[in-house]
Amino acid sequence: MHTVTKKEMVDRIADQTRNKRVVVKQIVQCFLDEIIAELGQGNRLEFRDFGVFETKMRAARTAQNPKTLERVQVPPKRTVKFKVGRLMKIELQKGMTAATASAEAASPDPQDKFTSAASDPAAAPSIESPSEQSY
Numbered sequence: 001m002h003t004v005t006k007k008e009m010v011d012r013i014a015d016q017t018r019n020k021r022v023v024v025k026q027i028v029q030c031f032l033d034e035i036i037a038e039l040g041q042g043n044r045l046e047f048r049d050f051g052v053f054e055t056k057m058r059a060a061r062t063a064q065n066p067k068t069l070e071r072v073q074v075p076p077k078r079t080v081k082f083k084v085g086r087l088m089k090i091e092l093q094k095g096m097t098a099a100t101a102s103a104e105a106a107s108p109d110p111q112d113k114f115t116s117a118a119s120d121p122a123a124a125p126s127i128e129s130p131s132e133q134s135y
Contacts, residue, residue: 006032039080049087056081 006028014024035053038045044054060076084092 042078047085049085051085051088052083054081054083055079 010021010025010028013019013028014021017024035045039053039055042055044052046052055078058077058079061074063072063074064070065072
């Protein structure tokens with residue numbers, strides 16, 4: 001998995017649209033700033049086929065410090081929820097099936113090593129006694 005940065009996205013968009021990177025960077029930053037501002041006001045943002053951003057209130061709760069086992073009151077807070085849109089969901093499923101197929105092709109079935117070892121004694125792993133091991 002590769003992390004794509006905002007700079008990489010700006011570079012791609014600038015290449016695709018044949019605009020200057022500085023202009024594209026300003027547009028992308030303005031877009032992100034508007035998303036933050038709208039969510040800050042509690043508004044719901046819907047981008048058809050991409051997804052929906054909306055704020056959600058988390059209730060106050062009692063948590064526990066795992067180190068000291070002390071109970072701590074956690075105040076209520078607003079968080080952002082994202083619901084995946086139709087086209088993104090389809091694209092993610094395509095990527096999932098392709099990734100699953102390549103992962104299965106790349107890694108042998110763990111059961112195969114047992115069946116191949118049983119049919120081919122040379123393929124069986126050797127076990128050395130402690131006196132035969134080299135350190």
